[in-house]
Amino acid sequence: MSTDGMMKDIAKRVFNVEIESLQQVAALLDEQFDSVVKTILNGKSRVVVSGIGKSGLIGKKIAATLASTGTPALFLHPGEAFHGDLGMVGTDDIVILISYSGETDEVLKLIPYLKHNQNKLIAFTGYPDSTIAKNSDHHLNIAVEHEACPLKLAPTSSTTAALVMGDALAVALMECRDFQPHDFARYHPGGSLGRKLLVKVKDLMRTDNLPFININATFTELVLKMSEGRLGLVIVGNAEKIDGLITDGDLRRALVKNPDTQTLMLNDMMNDNPIILDGDEYISGAEQLMIDKKITTILVGSPTARTINGVYQIYNG
Template sequence: MKDIAKRVFEVEIESLQHVAGLLDDSFTGVVEAILNCTGKVIVIGIGKSGLIGKKIAATFSSTGTPSFFLHPGDAFHGDLGIIGANDAVILISYSGETDEVLKVIPFLKWNKSLIISITGSPTSTIAKNSDHHLNIKITREACPLALAPTSSTTAALVMGDALAIALMESRKFQEEDFARFHPGGSLGRKLLTRVKDLMRTDSLPFIQIHASFTDVLLSMSEGKLGMVIVGSKDNVEGIITDGDLRRALLRNQDIAKLSVKDMMTVNPIIIDGDEFISQVELLMMEKKITNVLVGKERSIIGVYQIYTQ
């Protein structure tokens, strides 16, 4: 089974390398045409090509090029009205002769839509009726019967990814832009969410400067933050982390002689609640800490912990 898997990888890689060698100025022409397009990019395909088309449209949309997928069957039952005169349409068909896709072309011509095709045959009907064509001719399918689309769908997918990335870089699309389209994802959370939205504010573990070692240990265990705050919300004097505690024990194993002053870190880092999570987590990784206090000067309103979110 492992040999079969390796063979599939090798065949598909071989085909991708072949398609990469076919890239020419037509790719640049397609990118420029889409950049100059004032409408949307509509991707059309059926069967396995349709599934690839859905992914391409989704990738376009998430990287700064408004796009959606249109099934040719739905197109013939009223959805052609979705296509505007200023839209670009990408037709995907490896053979370039898919009947359902061919039937859309007369409308696109009448509508004066920009037509881009992705096929494995530059002489196919779909390619000849396109304003721009991208050739994804493969060496062979990974399917031993040469029946199931395998290398050909991979080639179409990678061509779509290549277009998306070329457009993304041309538009100078940044992390912040990506995050706006993915507010529910981890990147969106980090780039758009502020510390005050995720900080912990309840039952913060405070101790006083004269507390005993046992008080520190109990407060740290109850607080479940791996640290305690020395002082009060309005006057923070320092913090003691579990690391501070261990280092203090290594220096002096007689806990009766350990004082809060001996263990605590004075002038701890205090972050403004309006800071973005992304910036704060970079700082925390740089300082190799898992908790930061949130507030201003020596007054705090909460604690942000990097590993609990």
């Protein structure tokens, strides 16, 4: 039997079922969601997320999303909890329990300890009358009519619903806290956003063997110095006082106008007002300026004194 087009049809069916499921869960949102957000905002410690199986995998992602968006959070495996990991849960922690049925044995066993520990409990289940839902302070309903699985058995729509509920919670908390890009960057220093918002120009500029050249140098000396520097440019002057900048583009344009290299002077091709940024400028601002000016290189130093400490090029970062 030919499968031409069948796989795509299956994929579309899954997408449609899960989209419809999310719409169903969105319609179930009520004042409980507001209460959960307020509870977490007023909390004095962390959010502990717990679940097992597929719900556990979703729980790990929710904990990670919360932690990276301004809400301290961790994941607690229900099985490991009874072998010492309950010590991770402080009395001020708020605990999210994820179980679609609301009757998962390993999660249920946590409740007596958590209640004794006076933790606030938030349940993600598809059954408001389930044991976990009834024993929690707040319940977020993630009920779906159908799993996308053709057997209606494998958690598919239900896990997507739990995941999106966690995302909705994280985003609501972000907005309530006025969480900004620079806050996000602090938790992601290794990512591109963290680099742009936390790293300064002086941290990435090149400082060794900068290609300085005297303004009276010959065309041949210019070409040799540009090749030696491997930056596609030369800096006319010295570190204490620069006269200007010549890029390989400036050089090519000068040659088009005057092919006679014997008569070409550095003054003929030099940009005598290059952009100089202070080294304490952040990469984000520097790169935006370079994009706006359609340049790939900036000099780093004192704009007023025209002293140079280094060179930063956008394609090096």
